[in-house]
Amino acid sequence: MPAANQRTSRARWTPFLLLLPFILFLMLFWLIPLVGGVKMSLQANGLGQAEYVGLSHYMALANDERYITALRNSFTYTLASIVVIVPLALWLAHLLRATFRRLRPMLTFALLLPALTPPSVLAVLFLMVFHGKNGLLNQLFVMPLGLERIDWLKDPDFILIGLVLQTAWRWTGFMTFFILAGMEGIPRVFYEAARLATASRWRQFWHVTVPQLRPVLLFVAVYLVVDGFSLFSGAFMLLGGSGGTADAGLLTITYVFQKSRFFEYGTASAISVSLLPLMLLLVWGCLFLRRRTA
């Protein structure tokens, strides 16, 4: 009997033993900086300042027009990139499935190339497309249509569109890959059943493919939200860390870096912390959706 007891007690410790490295690193390199950020947001600006200033950074942000602009731009940018990328990737995955099986891996790889490229390289390639006068977009699409050249990265009406185009260019192929993998995992039986019920291709797509792909689509959306709100992304590279003309392309993450560049660490941290409620809402949403799909 004592042997058996020992065994269960050891088994009780096993999960913690396995989790120990993860928990350790989670605390060291995520939780501590996170708490540090919250603390910093309550302290005066400047390097090595520790004077407690309460919520004054947050109060200042509430009246800061640039902060509001950045928040609005980030929402528009993230939402627009999801709206553009998800349907496009679904369509491309569908096309890839319809082409010759032998070409499929090569074509998928080609579409995915931008996602494998460092953002700074992408920004350089993209400047060629968006370049004021001689850029490809102007030369190939805008001018042949008899329209006036668009100065994509300077004209405040077009900066955000340009940024969305570059995210779409970067991520669509990657998301297509995930969706394709998901589609290939859907058991054939489902389609056969749908065909027996004489469902049209379109109805098969909406009633079999899309519901089955729900976990993939959730992943894609979460990935794009994280990339849009908090990564040092292509948008930053493309505008060189500025917000562009009239701040039309100012995103929250860009604003954080503009502030920390001038050692306004308190304000910079306050901006980051102010995004937390939104992200927590998303955490809750994800867990909720996960439970419903499971």
Add this chain to the structure above:
Amino acid sequence: MSNCGKNWRGVLSLLLLGPFLLAVLVPFLWMVLGMFKTNTEFFQPMAKAFFPANYDWQNVVELLDGRWVPFWAVFANSLFVSLGQALGAVALSAAAGYAFARFAFYGKRLLFVLTVALILVPRQLFAVPLFSWVNELGLSDSLLGVMLPGVVTGLGVVYFTQVFRQVPREYFQVARVCGAAELRVFLTVLPLVWPALLSYGMIHFILAWHEHLIPMLVLTSETKQTLPLALAKLYDISQRTPQGVQMAASTFAVIPTAVLFALCHRKFKSSLSDMLVH
């Protein structure tokens, strides 16, 4: 469907895919060809001089000789940091994912919520406090200061939780009947899921290879830079680096991740497909 109809559908889809493929591939082709061009050639309108007049390797030689940045050192740094991060992330996440998938334990729910929060609140958002903390740990201007924070990942843990849920229950029962201790069971299951280990390692390698912000804050000396930092320096107008050298460096920065993906992509896709069917 008849064979003829199938072929027709294949050709039509290929035609519809065409514009997208061009939109992706033309800029990359332009980049690769750019490394052979002189500055004057480079700045001519694209349609006029898409291909270089002659294929001169001068720019590549200049880059590899380290005239502009210590290229080999930088490349090795990137490789070291990304490989270390990928290996660490796989080890940490696989162990944690196994625990989540196989055991009921105290605080499991809280820890899982934290893991999902870790995905949505990436460490980049708190780069400045992270940077000052890394300094306090005595890791400033060290490659370890970039590698270690990059080892913890929420995405990896969620992925492996899903992966280990799929291993058939019978397998664990057999292992237990054979008298293997729980940790031994974990180690014996690992070879079963090697495509998943490889796949996640690859994805994490790619993310680490692209990481710009944290290296920028942590690494200060020139010989310790990683590729994205060196690229940013080459692109900087004030450095007057020839465009051809810039394009050569860009091409070399894409090659490792592209090759890695090309090698693993089949395994990765099938492991994803298996997982997504639950």
